[in-house]
Every structure is written in structure tokens, then in C-alpha cells.
Amino acid sequence: MKYCLLLLAILAFGSVDAQRPEYISGNNSWNTDSLGDHRVVVQFNGVGNVAKTTVEWRRRDLNPEGKRIIVQDARTGAKVRNVKVVTVNNEKGTLLFEPVSGKGRYYLYYLVSKNSGSPNYPTVHYLEPEQTASAAWLRTLPAQLAVNAPVVAFESSDAFNSFYPMEVTATAAETRTLLGKYRRSDYVVFPEDRQYPVKLFAQLPYRWVQRGAVKDFKGSAMQGEHYSFQLAVYALKALEDLTVHFSDLKDGKGNVIPASGMSCINTGGVDYTGKPFTKMVQVAKDSLQPLWCLVEIPANSRPGVYRGQAVVNAAGAAETRVPVQVTVAAARAKEGNIGEPWEQTRLHWLNSTLAQENTVIAPYTPLAVKDNRIDLLGRRVIVDSSGLPAQLQTFFTEEMTELKTEPNNIVTEPLHFHFTGADGKDLKFKSKGVHYTRQEPGTVAWTATNVSPSVQMDIAASLEFDGFLSYTVKVTALQDVDFRNINLHIPFTREAATYLMGLGEKGRLRPDSLSWNWDVANKNQDGVWVGAVNAGLQYSLRDENYVRPLNTNFYLQKPLLLPASWGNDHKGGIIIAQKGKSILADNYTGARSMKKGDTLYFNFNLLITPFHTLNTDFQWATRFYHRYDSISKIKDIGATVVNIHHGNAINPWINYPFIEWQKMKRYIDQAHENGLKVKIYNTVRELSNHAYELFPLRSLGHEVYSPGKGGGFRWLQEHVGADYIAAWFVPGVKDAAIINSGMSRWHNYYVEGMNWLTNKVGIDGIYLDDVAFDRITMKRIKRVLTANGHPGIIDLHSANQYNKSDGFINSANLYMEHFPYLNRLWFGEYFDYENNSPDFFLTEVSGIPFGLMGEMLQDGGNAWRGMVYGMTCRIPWTENADPTGIWKLWDDFGMQGSKMIGYWVSNSPVKTDQAAVKATVYKRNGKALVSIASWAETDTDVLLKINWEQLGIDPAKATITAPAVKKFQDARSFKVGEKIPVARNRGWLLLIQ
Incomplete structure (x- = not known):
């Protein structure tokens, strides 16, 4: 259109x-x-x-x-x-x-x-x-x-x-003549219709020369429409604090469009967390700043001509009163006319607070507070009198399929700070106790004040239903003081410190000692996950100036900010090593001084893992087909969910699935008729140049789009010009994206858009290709995707980000805050499934220690190793890999309802006699499917060590067979007690019954 x-x-x-x-x-x-x-x-x-x-x-x-x-x-x-x-x-x-x-x-x-x-x-x-x-x-x-x-x-x-009409420029002489007609020396306001977004920010369009000096705005709208128009300010001198205010619009018959329903997205709005804000708008001399004005036309407004004014002001300059006339037609807009986004009717989405309330999301349960104990799904937090955690516990079994009554303790004693003075002695604090400020099903918050003679430590903390625990620790010097060190100690139990991932370490068995220092310019590292399969903790260290960096290939263009407290001019760091009965994470700052009245923020976030039990039945029943293809073909193959990437007929433009939505709806309707679900590619890391709102978003400066050196596909250079980061380009459809700034109001738009796609188009979920937003937006997305009984399936793909351009971060660490709301992982491009350890598979790929399951991507993964974790590849993304043979075996065996017992379970009923060959059991009544995979350096033979009683099988009557599985194994039988040959990097699926 x-x-x-x-x-x-x-x-x-x-x-x-x-x-x-x-x-x-x-x-x-x-x-x-x-x-x-x-x-x-x-x-x-x-x-x-x-x-x-x-x-x-x-x-x-x-x-x-x-x-x-x-x-x-x-x-x-x-x-x-x-x-x-x-x-x-x-x-x-x-x-x-x-x-x-x-x-x-x-x-x-x-x-x-x-x-x-x-x-x-x-x-x-x-x-x-x-x-x-x-x-x-x-x-x-x-x-x-x-x-x-x-x-x-x-x-x-x-x-x-086309450059017509808003990129056809006025000549220098025409510009001087036109500006002269306004008789201003400070700035000129050019009213403009929404159909002609301002695209030049340093030149005037020839369109304005053609129409002459226009000083008022006239437009037409529908009843109930989300209407918008522009007031473009051309600065004849540098302008500060540009604002616009509105009067009511009146028709002279007593009918009013109230000023309370009018706003300007350039001067303020509502941020992605739901908080109102104002923006200081500055305009350089000889520059053009569009002010996009929003008008909510009441649905019950009477048809007619409404008149009022907009008043533009800038510091040290005369005001400009712009007469505004809006003719309201008798026709009523449907849903605010958001079905016609080329009319900029969705700009009001930028200020949306949809799904912002922190209601509990399934499968999580409401928080329950008793004294200083807070219970949540599978976990417990006990708050110390200092306000810091006294104990963190989980109640998951090693199998991760159910909960138990006895807790798994994560720490040996309360988390605590050491403020060590220049004399080598620790300050002694007196706690004023814990005060609970909020007790809701989704959030519990508390404060605590701890005082010493020279320092006061004010703590504000909140726990959410998914296990996210956030601490703001404000340290104020009550007098001049010198410190030899400031430390936060997290004393892990040995049982909860089996594995480690982060701080420059790939997922592995925890090393005996680790020493790490801040290097934000090169490394996207501010925290670590330490844990076992059924109990663990991710923590990250931040201060009050934290800004989420860019991720993937773009980290170095907007890296982490060094926290002034923890980083301490690069003197700070982390040491993790055994100390007494604890595995102590010593988060230190090094020596520093504080003057009386100085403040430092030693903020940190905790994520208690796992987030929930494994949903193995979902894993076996939900089979992704990752390509736009015919519904009949997909159904015949045996997939149950279609993932629609971008760059195709029904979703051509990256992260902007609103243009061909009618084609998409027809496809989804057909899929639903055939019992299939459909998910679409949609995230916010970058945005297609086909987005209707591109130039209104550009008018917001760097709020939505990151600054950069420009370049990329020619359309961007010819129409956007400069000061952007060129992102993904699809040659076939010539879709050129621009990198977003990270956290912005575009996330509000994203939530509203996902809500619209769920209800209007019928999508069953989303496929995320790396994520540029935080957990606040993820929760909102999950809420709108699952509202009114919609399935809201979310799976996340990540390329391996452990490299220079991505800042040497582990994908699982980077995205762990999103894991509570995912249904599956797809980790991922550039992951090496041949040359990494079982511990790497478990922690960085499988998702199991977090209550998730996954799939493999690069070259189809390693099918034998993958099945130890319940993973296959995704069809038909990798042409040389095909999971359909494994799917058939799942169905023949009856994986639905089976119990998964991984090799990491201490009392697993089937093990091998070699540590480098792992075995995972899928157990049903009277039979078991055993997945064996080798990490041995050479071909080998293994002997199965079977606890027949646990399996519920009589060894005298037992058979061990390897069913024929396409592209996996040939059929073969083994005798009980017979050694089984296992080729290097391969394995078996064995049926024991």
C-alpha cells in the first residue's frame, strides 16, 4: 500500500x-x-x-x-x-x-x-x-x-x-529566499503532513520551496485515529532545550480534542521499563529537527474542523505559535487505524506500557514470604539481617524432571562484604534490620541499612518469580576513609560449584583456581555462572551507570562501561578458588579512597538456576521445520512447528513482519488447519530499512539507532546518509538493516507489534536470532505471546560469541536472563561439536542446567553426542543432516512419557566403563533407550554397567539391539555383557528390553 x-x-x-x-x-x-x-x-x-x-x-x-x-x-x-x-x-x-x-x-x-x-x-x-x-x-x-x-x-x-519528494533538495539560493520569508533569526518551523516524513536533517526539501512559506498545519483524521504530524524546526543558530506544547483543539461547537491526548515523541515519552521521561532536544546551526507530534482523536469525537495551536520554544529564542487544524471525518478508525502503519499510526506504540505489570508467567508460581524466607518455583531465598542473601537453595533432583523436599544449598554462609581499611582491619557494620517494601505475587522487595563509623551501606533488593535477584548497594562515606580493599564474598558449596562458565572460561568443570581482571574495552564480561546441573548461580557486577552493550559482531562499537565501584580504574577483579569448606568467589576492588559524602554503587544481579524442571515431552513432540515451505511437505516430513525466517515471500523484511502480514496470515491459517504451528523471525537487534517508521525513528537521534560510520548497502548510503551501523543485508530482496542502539522505546513498539501479530495474524511464537533486549522486554513478550491461550513458543538461536568481535562472552551467559521464558535453545553457528568436551555441551549448548533443552546447528551438529542431551539438528537448515530417522525411533520407542536420566546423574542405571564415553538413559516401563556417545581420542570398546533392578528388566531375558536409524546407525544386536565398539566421535542408540 x-x-x-x-x-x-x-x-x-x-x-x-x-x-x-x-x-x-x-x-x-x-x-x-x-x-x-x-x-x-x-x-x-x-x-x-x-x-x-x-x-x-x-x-x-x-x-x-x-x-x-x-x-x-x-x-x-x-x-x-x-x-x-x-x-x-x-x-x-x-x-x-x-x-x-x-x-x-x-x-x-x-x-x-x-x-x-x-x-x-x-x-x-x-x-x-x-x-x-x-x-x-x-x-x-x-x-x-x-x-x-x-x-x-x-x-x-x-x-x-525514489528521492521524491522529501529527498529532492532545495538549492542554496532557494533556501535563503524561503527562510527570508519567515523573518526569523533564530529558527523556522515548517509544518508537514505525516505522509511526507522529513528525511533530510541538514537541507530543506524542494517540496517546501514549491509550496511557499507555510506557517500553519492542516490535516485530516478519522474518529478514534492515532494521528500524527510534523513540526520541522530549522535552526538558524544553535538551539537548546527545544520543546513543543499544545492547546486543546476545538470545533467551535463545544467539542474538544484535548491537549492531554497530544504529545511529541522527540521531547519525551515512556521508556521500555514503563517510566515517563523527558528529552533535552538540541539542534545544531543549519540543521533540521523534525518534531513528531501525536494526537489521539477520541473515538466519540464529532465530525468537523478542530482548531488550536502548537507552541514551539527553544532556550533564548522567541516562541513560535503554529496554528493547527485537524478535520475529523465521519468515518471511525478501526483499532486507531494501526492497520495502516504507513500513516505513522503506530508511533504511539513507542510509549506503550503493554504487559509491563510484573504478573507471574507460567510455569512459575507466586512468591511466598514467611519471615525472611521467600519461596519460588523450585528455589528458596533466605534473607540475612544485612539484607544480603543468607542462603540460596534449590529443590531440583539431578534428573531435573521433578522437585524434592530436601534442599540443595548453593552457599555455605551468607553473602557478605569486607571493607578493609588501610590498617588491614575490616569495618564492623551494625544492621538496622530488613524492611519489606513490596510483597506481590511477582515481586518481593526489601531494604536494609548497615552502618559503621566511617561508611554507611544502603541495600535495596528485589526478587522476582523467575529467580532474578537484583541488588542496589549504595555505599556512602561518612568521613574520609582509605581502603586496602573492598570485597564481596560469595561462598559456594562444593556441590553447587561443579561447573563454571564465564570470565574468559568456556563451560567446563570448575578449575581449581581462576583469576580475572576487568577489560571492558575488549571483553563483554562482567559476571560468571557457577553451578551444578540442579543448583547454580549466575552473578554479574554493575554500577548505577550500567548500559547494555551491543552484542554479536558489534560489541566493540558499544562495549560495557567499566563500573566505577567494582572496576576501580581496572584495579578490580575476581578470584574463584577453594577456601576452607567453600569455593569462594572473591570479588575485589583493590585499594581506593573515599572523601566524606562520596558514594559508590556496588550493584549486582543474581540468577538462581535451574529455572524449572525439564519439559522432555515438549522436546520429543515439538519438531521444528526451519524454512518457509509448503504446508503439505512439512506435514509429510513429520515436523510440527514451522519457523519462518526473514527474506521470503511472507516475511521479507528483517524484524519488521508488518508489510506482507496478510500473506503470512493466509499461510498460518493453512498451517493451523493442518495441525501445524507457525513461529516467525522477529527480534530487535537490527531493523529493516523498509520499516515505515525509519525516518521518524531517525529523528530521535541515537535513541533507537546506534551511532556509527555508515556504509553498507547503497540504499542506506543514498537515503540514510551517515551516522548509523549497517547490519544484515539480504541480497535477494535487497533488505538492508540498521543496528539498534540497545535498550530504547523501540522495545515498547516491539511488544505492541508482537501482540498485534499474535491476535491479528495468529503467530504461535517467535524465533529469536540473538537478542538485543533485556529480561524486562522478554517478560512482556512472553506475556503477550501466551495471552488468551496462545502457545507463545520462543526459541533462541545464538552464534558462538566467544571471539574477539563479540567480546569473548559465552552465549549462555549472555542470554541467561532470558532462559526462564524460552522453550528451546539452538546453539548454534560456529559452535564446535567435534572438539569440545561433554562439560561444554552440557553447560553451553544443551540448556539442561537451566531447565531447558536444545538443538544443534553448525553443520548439523554431532548426532551421537547430541542425543546424550536429547538434542538433534533442525530440518532442513543443514542439508547434510536429517533428524527424521531419530524422530521415527522416538515414536517407535515411545519417548513421550519416558524419563530422561543423564550421565550426570550419580545413580544413573546405565553407565560405561570409560569416562570418555557417556551414556544417557530414556526409561519406560520394561524398556530403555540408551544413548551412547564418545569423546575418546580413538575408536574404543566399552562395557555397559547396568543396574537391572533400576531399569526394571530381568537380565536373563534382556536383549540389547541397535535399531536401524537413517543417517545414524545400522541395525545390530549385542549380548548382555558384550563389549560394544564405539567409533571416535560417534556412538549408538541402544534399545534394552
Whole structure:
């Protein structure tokens, strides 16, 4: 719809100004990859071998004189070689060329570029001018020649690539003349309709020259519409504290559109946590700042003409009163007209608080408080009189399939701080006790104050239903004081410190000692997970200035900020080693001083793992087909859920599934009729250049889009210009994304969008490809996806981020705060399934210590090792791997209802006689499916050590067979007690019954 409207506007240009050539769409009629997306159509009407044209192209791009111009004969398509560029600048260019076919049309391509580098992260260079004209032809050029090849049209490859009308620039003279009509020396306000988003931020569009000096705004809306318009402020001097305020809009008959329903997204709003905020808007001299104004038209408003005003102010400048007139039609908008987002009706989503209330999400249970004990699903927190945790416990069995009554203690004693003075003595604190400030099903919060003669420590903490425990620790110096060290001690039990992941260590058995120092410029590391399968703790160290960094390939462009408290100018660090009966995590700062009244924030977050028991039946029954394909084909293969990536017919644009939503709905309806569910790719790390709101979001500065060096696909360079980070590009559909800034109001839009897709389109969940938002947004997403009985399935893919560009972080550590709301992991690209240990599989890939299960990606994974953790690959993403044979065995065996007993379970009924060959049991009444996989360095033979009583099988009657499984194993039988050959890096699926 948007492109149809734009094309109509383009074709109608001639009616606006008959003296100007038309702007038209070329309907992709030429090779844009070699010639670019823009050309000028000229008509040679002269005689002889020299054509002259002067093109008033009003270009926005930088350095036009440094870009190549290619002249093409429209009749033959041949390149004209005899060309002389006389002058080129942004306003116009004059060329001479040989009209090789005589009278007729010729094309001038003026933004010719070449791609290099990765297809998905292209580097685009504009070709430099070239000299191809022959000396003989150049000698024939007359000294004076009138224009004999006038411009007929400006043609873009399609409507989406057009510069018309808001990127066709005014000349310098036109700009001076227009600005002069406003008689201002500080700034000028240009009212503009929502259909024409301001796209230039340092130039005026020619459209404003054509219409003349306009000082009021007039627009039309529907009853109940989320209406918007622009007040674009052009700064004649540097402006500070730009604001806009509104009056009521009245129709003169007593009907009112109240000012309380009017706002400006540029000057404030509601952040992603639900808190209102204001923005200080500054405008540099000779810059253009659009102010996007939102108007909520009441659904019961009477049709008519409503008038009022918007008042624009800037510090040290005169106010500007802009008369505003909105004509309200008799028609009523459906759902605020959000079904027409090209009208910018969804901008109000930026300030949404949908699903912000911290209600409990299944399968979690309400928090229960008794004295200083707080119970939550499978876990318990006991609060010390200091306000810090006295004990952290879990109640999960080793199998992770059920809860028990006896706790697993995570710490040996309360978490505690040491403030060691210059004399080597620790400060003694007196606690004023714990005060509970909030007791709700989803959140319990408390405060505590601890005082010593020289330091006061104020603690504010909150525990949420999923096991997230957040501490704000404000330390205030009551007098000048010097410290030899400040330490936070977390004394783990040995049982809860089996494995470690983070601080530069891949997931592994916990080393005897670990020493780590802060290096935020290069490493996305501020915490660690220490745990066992059924009891563990992730903690991260932060201060009051924490900002979520960019992730994946972009970490180094926006890294962590060094916390002033913990980092202490890089003197701080962490040592984890045994001390007495504890595995002590010593989080230290090194020596520092504080002056009286100084404050430091020693904030930290804790995640108590696991989050819930394993849902193994979901793992066996839910089989993803990860590609847009025919429903009948997917159903015949045996998959149950379709994952729709981006870059296809029904979801073409990355993280913006709102344009082809009707096609998507038809597909989903068909899937539902055939008993299949459909999930779509949608996250917020980057955003397609096809988003209707791209330029309103650009008007917010760096709130939504990260600053960067620009570049990337040519559309971005030609229309966005500069100051962005180019992200994923899909060559087939030419979808070019821009990196988002991290945490912003775009997450509010994202939540509203997911709610709309769930209810309007019928999606059954989302596929996340790495995540650029935090747990607050994740909870909101889970709420809207699962409302009203919707399944809300979420699976998360991550590429291995343990590398330089990603900051050497473990994907599982990075995303652990999201794990409580996921249904499956898909870890992932660049994960090495051949050369990593079982401990790596368990902690970084499988998800099992966190109550999750996963799948493998890179090259299909290792099928034998994967099955030890209940994992297969995903069809048909990896062509050389196929899990359908394993799926069939699951069904034949009856995996639904079986009990998974992993090799990590101390009393597993089936083990091997070799530590490097692991065995996991899937047990049913009277039979068991045993998965064996080898990490031995060579082929080997193993003997099964079977507890027949636990299996409930009579060894005298038992059989051990390896059923034939496609692309996994040939059929074979083994005798009880017979050694089983296991090839290196492979294994077996054995049926014992």
C-alpha cells in the first residue's frame, strides 16, 4: 500500500510543477547492481555528434563530483563512451556526450557503485569518474553549445528507491529566499503532513520551496485515529532545550480534542521499563529537527474542523505559535487505524506500557514470604539481617524432571562484604534490620541499612518469580576513609560449584583456581555462572551507570562501561578458588579512597538456576521445520512447528513482519488447519530499512539507532546518509538493516507489534536470532505471546560469541536472563561439536542446567553426542543432516512419557566403563533407550554397567539391539555383557528390553 501511494505521488509530480521533469519508477527495468538505482532520462533533439544536457538533479549525496556518470543509449542499451563532464555539484550537472543513435532518449546513471566483501555485510564503493572519450571526438566539441538534450524525467529503479519528494533538495539560493520569508533569526518551523516524513536533517526539501512559506498545519483524521504530524524546526543558530506544547483543539461547537491526548515523541515519552521521561532536544546551526507530534482523536469525537495551536520554544529564542487544524471525518478508525502503519499510526506504540505489570508467567508460581524466607518455583531465598542473601537453595533432583523436599544449598554462609581499611582491619557494620517494601505475587522487595563509623551501606533488593535477584548497594562515606580493599564474598558449596562458565572460561568443570581482571574495552564480561546441573548461580557486577552493550559482531562499537565501584580504574577483579569448606568467589576492588559524602554503587544481579524442571515431552513432540515451505511437505516430513525466517515471500523484511502480514496470515491459517504451528523471525537487534517508521525513528537521534560510520548497502548510503551501523543485508530482496542502539522505546513498539501479530495474524511464537533486549522486554513478550491461550513458543538461536568481535562472552551467559521464558535453545553457528568436551555441551549448548533443552546447528551438529542431551539438528537448515530417522525411533520407542536420566546423574542405571564415553538413559516401563556417545581420542570398546533392578528388566531375558536409524546407525544386536565398539566421535542408540 505504501509503495502504491508513493508511486501515485511520483507520477503526479508533473501536475505539481509543470516546469519540472517527472519523477517516475523504472519498475526494475535495468541492472541496478551494475548501474545503480537512479538515472536521468534526457531527450536528444539536436543534430550532429554532440549532445548537451544540464541536469538540475538536486542531489543529497556527498561528493557528487567524485562519482562516475555512465551514459547509455536507450535504444540499444549500449554504453556511450564519448562523454565529457563539464560541471557537477549537488544542485546540477552539465554533460556533453555523443548521441550515437541520433535523436532519441539517453540515460545518465549517476550513482554507480560496486559491492565487495560478504554478501550479507557488503562494502559498497561508488565508482570514480572515468575518461573514456576519444581525443578525436573531444576535438570536435564546440566552444558554445545550447542545451539540446533536455531532461525528461528522473527515474528510480522502483518507488522504494525514489528521492521524491522529501529527498529532492532545495538549492542554496532557494533556501535563503524561503527562510527570508519567515523573518526569523533564530529558527523556522515548517509544518508537514505525516505522509511526507522529513528525511533530510541538514537541507530543506524542494517540496517546501514549491509550496511557499507555510506557517500553519492542516490535516485530516478519522474518529478514534492515532494521528500524527510534523513540526520541522530549522535552526538558524544553535538551539537548546527545544520543546513543543499544545492547546486543546476545538470545533467551535463545544467539542474538544484535548491537549492531554497530544504529545511529541522527540521531547519525551515512556521508556521500555514503563517510566515517563523527558528529552533535552538540541539542534545544531543549519540543521533540521523534525518534531513528531501525536494526537489521539477520541473515538466519540464529532465530525468537523478542530482548531488550536502548537507552541514551539527553544532556550533564548522567541516562541513560535503554529496554528493547527485537524478535520475529523465521519468515518471511525478501526483499532486507531494501526492497520495502516504507513500513516505513522503506530508511533504511539513507542510509549506503550503493554504487559509491563510484573504478573507471574507460567510455569512459575507466586512468591511466598514467611519471615525472611521467600519461596519460588523450585528455589528458596533466605534473607540475612544485612539484607544480603543468607542462603540460596534449590529443590531440583539431578534428573531435573521433578522437585524434592530436601534442599540443595548453593552457599555455605551468607553473602557478605569486607571493607578493609588501610590498617588491614575490616569495618564492623551494625544492621538496622530488613524492611519489606513490596510483597506481590511477582515481586518481593526489601531494604536494609548497615552502618559503621566511617561508611554507611544502603541495600535495596528485589526478587522476582523467575529467580532474578537484583541488588542496589549504595555505599556512602561518612568521613574520609582509605581502603586496602573492598570485597564481596560469595561462598559456594562444593556441590553447587561443579561447573563454571564465564570470565574468559568456556563451560567446563570448575578449575581449581581462576583469576580475572576487568577489560571492558575488549571483553563483554562482567559476571560468571557457577553451578551444578540442579543448583547454580549466575552473578554479574554493575554500577548505577550500567548500559547494555551491543552484542554479536558489534560489541566493540558499544562495549560495557567499566563500573566505577567494582572496576576501580581496572584495579578490580575476581578470584574463584577453594577456601576452607567453600569455593569462594572473591570479588575485589583493590585499594581506593573515599572523601566524606562520596558514594559508590556496588550493584549486582543474581540468577538462581535451574529455572524449572525439564519439559522432555515438549522436546520429543515439538519438531521444528526451519524454512518457509509448503504446508503439505512439512506435514509429510513429520515436523510440527514451522519457523519462518526473514527474506521470503511472507516475511521479507528483517524484524519488521508488518508489510506482507496478510500473506503470512493466509499461510498460518493453512498451517493451523493442518495441525501445524507457525513461529516467525522477529527480534530487535537490527531493523529493516523498509520499516515505515525509519525516518521518524531517525529523528530521535541515537535513541533507537546506534551511532556509527555508515556504509553498507547503497540504499542506506543514498537515503540514510551517515551516522548509523549497517547490519544484515539480504541480497535477494535487497533488505538492508540498521543496528539498534540497545535498550530504547523501540522495545515498547516491539511488544505492541508482537501482540498485534499474535491476535491479528495468529503467530504461535517467535524465533529469536540473538537478542538485543533485556529480561524486562522478554517478560512482556512472553506475556503477550501466551495471552488468551496462545502457545507463545520462543526459541533462541545464538552464534558462538566467544571471539574477539563479540567480546569473548559465552552465549549462555549472555542470554541467561532470558532462559526462564524460552522453550528451546539452538546453539548454534560456529559452535564446535567435534572438539569440545561433554562439560561444554552440557553447560553451553544443551540448556539442561537451566531447565531447558536444545538443538544443534553448525553443520548439523554431532548426532551421537547430541542425543546424550536429547538434542538433534533442525530440518532442513543443514542439508547434510536429517533428524527424521531419530524422530521415527522416538515414536517407535515411545519417548513421550519416558524419563530422561543423564550421565550426570550419580545413580544413573546405565553407565560405561570409560569416562570418555557417556551414556544417557530414556526409561519406560520394561524398556530403555540408551544413548551412547564418545569423546575418546580413538575408536574404543566399552562395557555397559547396568543396574537391572533400576531399569526394571530381568537380565536373563534382556536383549540389547541397535535399531536401524537413517543417517545414524545400522541395525545390530549385542549380548548382555558384550563389549560394544564405539567409533571416535560417534556412538549408538541402544534399545534394552
